[in-house]
Amino acid sequence: MAVPFADLQLQYQNIKGEIDAAIAAVIRDNAFIRGPYVERFEREFAKAASVEHCVSCANGTDALYLAMSALKVKPGDEVITTAHSWISTSAMITHAGAAVKFCDTDGSTFTIDPAAVEAAITPRTVGIIPVHLYGQPADMDAIMSIAKKHGLWVIEDCAQAHLADYKGRMVGTFGDAATYSFYPGKNLGAMGDAGAVVTSDAAFAEHIAMLARHGGIVKHQHQIEGINSRLDGMQAAILSAKLRHLTGWTRARQEAARFYDAALNQIEGVQVPQLAPGRSHVYHLYTIKHAKRDKLAAHLNLRGIQTAINYPTALPLLPAYQRLEHSSAQFPNAYGDQQSILSLPMFAEITALQQQEVVRAVREFST
Numbered sequence: 001m002a003v004p005f006a007d008l009q010l011q012y013q014n015i016k017g018e019i020d021a022a023i024a025a026v027i028r029d030n031a032f033i034r035g036p037y038v039e040r041f042e043r044e045f046a047k048a049a050s051v052e053h054c055v056s057c058a059n060g061t062d063a064l065y066l067a068m069s070a071l072k073v074k075p076g077d078e079v080i081t082t083a084h085s086w087i088s089t090s091a092m093i094t095h096a097g098a099a100v101k102f103c104d105t106d107g108s109t110f111t112i113d114p115a116a117v118e119a120a121i122t123p124r125t126v127g128i129i130p131v132h133l134y135g136q137p138a139d140m141d142a143i144m145s146i147a148k149k150h151g152l153w154v155i156e157d158c159a160q161a162h163l164a165d166y167k168g169r170m171v172g173t174f175g176d177a178a179t180y181s182f183y184p185g186k187n188l189g190a191m192g193d194a195g196a197v198v199t200s201d202a203a204f205a206e207h208i209a210m211l212a213r214h215g216g217i218v219k220h221q222h223q224i225e226g227i228n229s230r231l232d233g234m235q236a237a238i239l240s241a242k243l244r245h246l247t248g249w250t251r252a253r254q255e256a257a258r259f260y261d262a263a264l265n266q267i268e269g270v271q272v273p274q275l276a277p278g279r280s281h282v283y284h285l286y287t288i289k290h291a292k293r294d295k296l297a298a299h300l301n302l303r304g305i306q307t308a309i310n311y312p313t314a315l316p317l318l319p320a321y322q323r324l325e326h327s328s329a330q331f332p333n334a335y336g337d338q339q340s341i342l343s344l345p346m347f348a349e350i351t352a353l354q355q356q357e358v359v360r361a362v363r364e365f366s367t
C-alpha cells in the first residue's frame with residue numbers, strides 16, 4: 001500500500017460541498033479582491049489565533065516582509081533568527097533591509113536556542129524571529145525575557161504552528177506580531193497562496209494593512225509607499241470554510257503523532273520528535289531522526305511511502321548565505337540535524353492502516 005506524504009485531494013473530497021459553495025459565492029458576488037469574504041476571514045482568524053487584528057496578505061513570506069517593514073528595520077540593523085527554518089524567514093530580513101544573524105537550535109526541539117540568541121546580541125540588534133518549527137513552539141518565555149531585557153521586538157513565525165500553544169497560551173500572542181502562511185500544505189491551507197500578519201496593536205495592524213495595499217486603506221489615498229500583497233476573495237472564502245475544521249484536524253494530527261510515537265519508540269535507531277514541557281505540538285510535520293537517514297528514506301520510498309527532508313541544508317550553509325562565510329561547526333545542532341532528519345507522512349486524514357504500513361517499513365529497515 002502506497003502512503004502519500006499528505007493528501008490534499010482527500011481533504012477536499014471530505015468537504016467538497018463547503019469548498020465549492022464558498023468559491024461559487026465569491027464568483028456570484030464579484031468579490032475577488034478584498035471585499036466581505038476577506039474581511040470575514042480576517043475577523044474569524046483573529047479570533048481563532050487569540051489576537052485582536054489579522055491583516056491578510058498574499059503569502060507567509062510577504063507577511064514577514066510586511067511586519068519587518070512596519071517595524072522600520074533599516075540598513076545596519078541586525079535581526080536574529082534560527083539556522084533551521086524555511087528560507088523565507090531569513091531572506092525577508094535581508095529584503096526588509098537588515099542583516100541576518102543566525103543562531104543554532106537547541107538540540108532537541110528543532111527550535112532556536114535562547115542561549116545562542118543571548119550570545120548573538122550586539123548593540124545593532126533590533127529584533128528576534130523565532131520559528132515554531134514543525135508545529136512545536138519555540139521557548140517563548142526565555143525569548144521574551146531576552147527581548148525585554150535588551151529592548152528588542154519579536155515576530156513569531158507561525159507558518160507551521162496554527163493553534164499550537166506554549167504553557168496554555170496560543171503562539172503568535174507573545175511577540176509584537178506574528179506571521180502565518182496558508183500555503184496549501186500548511187495545517188490551514190488555501191487553494192493557492194495566502195498569508196497573514198496578526199497583532200493586538202491596532203496602529204501597527206493599520207500600518208501593515210496600508211503597506212500591503214498600495215500604501216493606503218482608502219482607494220487613491222496613499223499615505224505611504226506600499227506594495228500589492230492582498231489575499232483574494234476566493235482564497236479567503238476557502239480559508240473560512242476550512243477554518244471551521246482546523247481544531248478537529250489538529251486533534252487528528254496529534255492523535256496520529258501519538259500513534260507514531262508509541263510504535264516508533266520501540267524501534268532501535270529511531271528518535272521520535274521530542275516535546276519540551278509546557279509546549280503543545282500541532283505536527284505540521286512529523287520529523288524523526290535516524291543515523292542512516294538516506295538509506296531509510298530510500299527504503300520507504302521503494303515501498304511507496306513518501307517522505308521529505310525539511311530541510312536538507314541549514315540556512316547559514318546555503319549558497320544564498322555564502323557571503324556570511326559560516327561553517328557547520330558554528331551550528332552543530334542544525335548541521336547535525338540536516339543529516340538525520342526525515343519527515344514521515346502526516347496529515348489529518350491519515351488512517352491507522354497507512355500509519356501501520358509506515359511503521360512496518362521502518363521496522364523492516366531496522367532489523
Ligand SMILES: *Cc1c(COP(=O)(O)O)cnc(C)c1O
Nearest residue numbers: 059060061086088159181182183
Ligand atoms: C511556509 C513558510 C513560510 C512562507 O510561507 P509562504 O506562504 O510559502 O510564503 C515562512 N516561514 C516558514 C517557517 C514556513 O514554513
